[in-house]
Amino acid sequence: MRSQNELCMDLLAFEDMLLSSLASRTHEVHHAQMHAAAERIRSAIVESERLGTLAPTTRHLGARVGQRLQRLSHLLRAEQRETMLMRTTTQNELRELLQSSSLSLEVADAPQDKGDASLNAGRMRAWYLKNIGHPFPSRNTKKAILAETNAEAKDSSQCLQYNQAVLWFINMRRRSGWTTFLRSYAKGDKAMLLEIAWALQNEQGGTHESRQWSAGPKDVDGLGRRPRCAQAGVAAYTLRNLFPEASERFLSELRADWANIIERVKVGAKDRIGDWIHDILRLSESIPSSHSDLSSHPADSAWPF
DNA sequence: GTAAAGACTTGGCAACCAAC
DNA sequence: GTTGGTTGCCAAGTCTTTAC
Numbered sequence: 412m413r414s415q416n417e418l419c420m421d422l423l424a425f426e427d428m429l430l431s432s433l434a435s436r437t438h439e440v441h442h443a444q445m446h447a448a449a450e451r452i453r454s455a456i457v458e459s460e461r462l463g464t465l466a467p468t469t470r471h472l473g474a475r476v477g478q479r480l481q482r483l484s485h486l487l488r489a490e491q492r493e494t495m496l497m498r499t500t501t502q503n504e505l506r507e508l509l510q511s512s513s514l515s516l517e518v519a520d521a522p523q524d525k526g527d528a529s530l531n532a533g534r535m536r537a538w539y540l541k542n543i544g545h546p547f548p549s550r551n552t553k554k555a556i557l558a559e560t561n562a563e564a565k566d567s568s569q570c571l572q573y574n575q576a577v578l579w580f581i582n583m584r585r586r587s588g589w590t591t592f593l594r595s596y597a598k599g600d601k602a603m604l605l606e607i608a609w610a611l612q613n614e615q616g617g618t619h620e621s622r623q624w625s626a627g628p629k630d631v632d633g634l635g636r637r638p639r640c641a642q643a644g645v646a647a648y649t650l651r652n653l654f655p656e657a658s659e660r661f662l663s664e665l666r667a668d669w670a671n672i673i674e675r676v677k678v679g680a681k682d683r684i685g686d687w688i689h690d691i692l693r694l695s696e697s698i699p700s701s702h703s704d705l706s707s708h709p710a711d712s713a714w715p716f
Numbered sequence: 717g718t719a720a721a722g723a724c725t726t727g728g729c730a731a732c733c734a735a736c
Numbered sequence: 737g738t739t740g741g742t743t744g745c746c747a748a749g750t751c752t753t754t755a756c
Contacts, residue, residue: 575745578744579744582743584725585726586742
């Protein structure tokens with residue numbers, strides 16, 4: 412059993428290791444090591460909590476470390492957004508330059524670079540996130556998304572074909588893990604998955620803007636049966652209702668898999684800078700939240716361990 | 717009931733990129 | 737140079753819908 416002093420030292424050592432790794436840009440190498448460290452600290456804190464020996468100073472230190480790491484995580488995201496913005500601006504300027512120069516014909520005749528020609532998928536991505544409980548747009552919906560996307564396109568390279576949209580949704584369902592989730596947690600039943608999505612949405616609360624995803628319409632045409640939530644009222648749905656026999660571990664894995672789907676849809680996998688840090692921080696989500704006595708302390712809302 | 721057309725899934729390929 | 741991951745795309749097969 413580690414002492415409270417040792418636990419505090421572990422927390423600070425973990426934070427230091429994480430920051431050093433970031434600074435040296437060798438985080439991939441340290442990923443497994445940090446994972447193990449986070450897990451070790453988590454176990455020690457859970458054990459202390461269980462025995463009632465967790466000191467308030469340790470709690471507060473954990474909260475402060477957690478708050479700093481959350482802040483770091485937000486900064487990484489902001490940096491990612493800024494980089495993408497700069498990249499887009501640079502690409503646009505380069506394109507304009509090439510179009511106005513003698514190179515334009517050469518460029519136009521050159522074969523398309525498939526690897527770099529990423530689709531203008533913003534609107535499809537947004538629709539997917541708004542209907543993630545049942546991400547199957549109808550033909551008309553796909554056409555509408557295409558029309559909006561192509562109307563905003565700055566040049567022909569940003570215009571989408573209908574077939575590209577169809578394939579994008581097919582690939583996104585498969586590659587985001589949605590199809591695997593359907594098989595694993597809903598036994599291939601899309602209506603069941605929609606119910607799970609509604610339960611998760613109820614659990615998370617907030618709005619589409621704060622969550623950045625929505626289960627979608629509660630009554631979707633084309634499903635084998637109308638979801639039970641359509642009759643019972645979606646607010647009544649919880650994971651516990653849907654999986655009365657399931658262990659907390661199962662539900663926790665389900666939530667984590669769902670979060671992964673959302674994350675994969677929100678940004679392309681190549682752009683998921685700092686995923687590993689979120690992965691490590693997510694360890695905290697399985698800890699019982701028995702720190703309600705600290706709710707008066709604002710920093711404790713970010714308690715990660 | 718049946719054929720045709722469309723939508724979708726699955727498996728795979730090629731190009732690209734980054735890490736080793 | 738090799739390997740593994742990501743992305744866009746294609747082909748074959750399955751399923752569903754529609755017209756006759």
